[in-house]
Amino acid sequence: MSKLIVFCEHQNQNLKRSSIELLQFGKSKNFEVVGVVLGAEGQKAAEQATANGASEVLFFNDVKLNGYNPELYLAALEAGIKQSGARHVLAPASSAGKDVFPRLAARLDSSIASDCVALTVEGDTLIAKKPLYAGKAFAQVNLKDSPVQIVLMRANQLPVATAGSANPGAVKIVALPAVDLKAILKEVVKGASEKLDLTEANVIVSGGRGLKEAGNFKMLEDMANVLGATVGASRAVVDSGWVSHSMQVGQTGKTVAPTLYIAVGISGAIQHLAGMTGSKVIVAINNDPNAPIFQKATYGIVGDLFEIVPKLTEEFKKLLHK
Ligand SMILES: Cc1cc2nc3c(=O)[nH]c(=O)nc-3n(C[C@H](O)[C@H](O)[C@H](O)COP(=O)(O)OP(=O)(O)OC[C@H]3O[C@@H](n4cnc5c(N)ncnc54)[C@H](O)[C@@H]3O)c2cc1C
Numbered sequence: 053m054s055k056l057i058v059f060c061e062h063q064n065q066n067l068k069r070s071s072i073e074l075l076q077f078g079k080s081k082n083f084e085v086v087g088v089v090l091g092a093e094g095q096k097a098a099e100q101a102t103a104n105g106a107s108e109v110l111f112f113n114d115v116k117l118n119g120y121n122p123e124l125y126l127a128a129l130e131a132g133i134k135q136s137g138a139r140h141v142l143a144p145a146s147s148a149g150k151d152v153f154p155r156l157a158a159r160l161d162s163s164i165a166s167d168c169v170a171l172t173v174e175g176d177t178l179i180a181k182k183p184l185y186a187g188k189a190f191a192q193v194n195l196k197d198s199p200v201q202i203v204l205m206r207a208n209q210l211p212v213a214t215a216g217s218a219n220p221g222a223v224k225i226v227a228l229p230a231v232d233l234k235a236i237l238k239e240v241v242k243g244a245s246e247k248l249d250l251t252e253a254n255v256i257v258s259g260g261r262g263l264k265e266a267g268n269f270k271m272l273e274d275m276a277n278v279l280g281a282t283v284g285a286s287r288a289v290v291d292s293g294w295v296s297h298s299m300q301v302g303q304t305g306k307t308v309a310p311t312l313y314i315a316v317g318i319s320g321a322i323q324h325l326a327g328m329t330g331s332k333v334i335v336a337i338n339n340d341p342n343a344p345i346f347q348k349a350t351y352g353i354v355g356d357l358f359e360i361v362p363k364l365t366e367e368f369k370k371l372l373h374k
Pocket of ligand 1: 259260261262263285286287288289300301302303304305306316317318319320321322323324327337338339340343355356357358
């Protein structure tokens with residue numbers, strides 16, 4: 053059985069869904085799965101990794117890894133891969149993943165496929181599918197001739213089954229190698245929202261210029277609270293200063309793939325679509341029947357969002373909180 057190592061990201065001490073998907077994928081394909089957990093806040097996540105398919109977890113229990121520092125992450129991940137002897141590496145295509153793994157690939161002289169939306173295994177080779185030209189085309193990437201194969205997967209692309217029971221005995225504490233740091237992380241300023249990050253969210257309610265002004269985002273927050281959703285936005289409203297850039301979905305924002313994406317007052321420009329067409333069900337609310345978003349929508353509601361959104365929120369409340 054060959055070894056596959058998974059970079060296990062965690063947030064608020066819990067393993068992120070994106071990492072759970074990768075651990076379970078490795079296990080389902082009969083790999084011997086090794087998890088790597090970074091940071092002293094990762095104890096619980098390390099145990100959760102054992103419940104989701106990892107037969108061993110390398111836990112770098114070090115406060116210096118609590119915030120993202122590329123030099124330290126690079127050193128820890130390189131040490132983890134070398135120690136495990138794994139030839140296959142899976143990681144979430146998160147901000148940290150997309151920053152550190154290309155560096156690691158250069159160091160290990162290995163191939164890498166980033167931002168992938170599907171993954172299969174043939175023999176000993178990972179075969180990944182990744183979008184090109186903002187989703188207009190797809191490439192099938194075969195990583196076979198590389199000493200180490202690295203694939204970065206977008207979240208919500210692989211199924212997740214119920215976790216088994218944790219095995220704290222499989223968690224091995226590993227020391228961070230000494231690094232001659234060129235930069236020191238002094239502070240991480242967290243966004244105000246405690247909501248799940250857009251890239252991890254299962255339901256997203258996104259707003260565009262059709263909302264007319266910043267204050268009207270409150271309507272979307274109300275709907276999101278009822279649905280347990282995260283609020284996203286188009287670039288037009290981010291550029292207008294209504295909401296923060298961390299909420300932007302699209303080519304120059306975040307790529308999301310929730311089960312349900314509700315686009316409210318968003319026209320559906322190609323750069324917006326590039327970030328959300330991986331959503332399983334898309335609902336568009338727009339008063340222009342010719343808005344391009346309807347070409348991609350599973351369900352379209354033509355009408356005034358100021359009438360429709362409050363009514364829908366009321367109905368969701370009745371359905372979900374009876
Ligand atoms: C290089 C580049 C990168 C870009 N990256 C991104 C990106 O990452 N993400 C992104 O989103 N955009 C991006 N853009 C911008 C993109 O081209 C669009 O300008 C932007 O997505 C439009 O945002 P919008 O849909 O909110 O606004 P608009 O296009 O103005 O659409 C508003 C919609 O609201 C509808 N509407 C108005 N009033 C109501 C009402 N009362 N009820 C219902 N519907 C109503 C209108 O019919 C319209 O369809 C990028 C552009 C460039 C050039």
